[in-house]
Amino acid sequence: MSRRTKVQIVAWGLAAIASILAVSVWASERLDGRLSAYDVFPLFGMLAFSLMWTHYITGAVRRYFRQPKEVVQSYSVATGAVVLALLFLHPVILIASLKRDGFGLPPASYLAVYPEAMQGVIMLGTVSLLIFLSFELKRWLNEKSWWYMVEYLQLLAMGLIFYHGLTLGRELSVGWYRMVWWFYGVSFLVSVVYNYTYDKWRKDGAK
Numbered sequence: 001m002s003r004r005t006k007v008q009i010v011a012w013g014l015a016a017i018a019s020i021l022a023v024s025v026w027a028s029e030r031l032d033g034r035l036s037a038y039d040v041f042p043l044f045g046m047l048a049f050s051l052m053w054t055h056y057i058t059g060a061v062r063r064y065f066r067q068p069k070e071v072v073q074s075y076s077v078a079t080g081a082v083v084l085a086l087l088f089l090h091p092v093i094l095i096a097s098l099k100r101d102g103f104g105l106p107p108a109s110y111l112a113v114y115p116e117a118m119q120g121v122i123m124l125g126t127v128s129l130l131i132f133l134s135f136e137l138k139r140w141l142n143e144k145s146w147w148y149m150v151e152y153l154q155l156l157a158m159g160l161i162f163y164h165g166l167t168l169g170r171e172l173s174v175g176w177y178r179m180v181w182w183f184y185g186v187s188f189l190v191s192v193v194y195n196y197t198y199d200k201w202r203k204d205g206a207k
Contacts, residue, residue, distance in 0.1 A: 008075065011072050014058065022050050029174065037093050037094075045164075048087050049158075049162070049184070052083055052132075057188075060191040064194075087132055090129075110122050118167070121164055124163065124164050127157075128160040131150075134153070162184070162185045165181060
């Protein structure tokens with residue numbers, strides 16, 4: 001089996017496993033009665049974070065096997081589109097549901113429904129969403145000298161979403177999935193350090 005194939009198997013395999021884990025814990029917590037929109041939107045958030053996590057891990061695996069970005073191009077495009085849709089649906093379903101139930105629009109609806117201790121964490125989710133959406137401007141702004149700052153902000157957004165889910169997610173109260181979530185967080189940090197070190201080594205070596 002070639003290194004190219006191994007990287008592709010890891011990429012799609014991680015996406016499948018992470019998705020199955022998210023759906024499994026969600027089903028165990030939510031499929032015990034009649035589903036509402038308030039039961040559905042958390043799943044989209046978990047899936048979005050899980051798939052974004054696979055991008056960083058796949059990036060580390062790709063570098064480890066000395067493979068170019070093109071090896072996972074189809075994977076990145078496909079899962080990237082799914083993540084974008086999930087990131088949009090996650091808050092929109094909540095916002096629409098709160099509006100329908102007479103609580104208005106954010107931030108008023110958040111202030112009306114959620115206790116004070118949770119309101120700040122919810123707003124962190126909104127900040128993260130805006131950061132992730134800004135990355136969609138890459139095709140137009142990638143050549144700008146300051147674009148690297150947007151890429152660093154993506155790392156911050158991942159950290160905020162990790163904390164957002166850990167603090168608010170009902171599914172994260174399930175012991176085994178909380179351990180999975182922590183694994184995501186730790187392995188994400190490891191992959192970021194590895195990817196940065198590898199890219200710096202390659203850049204220095206090319207000088």
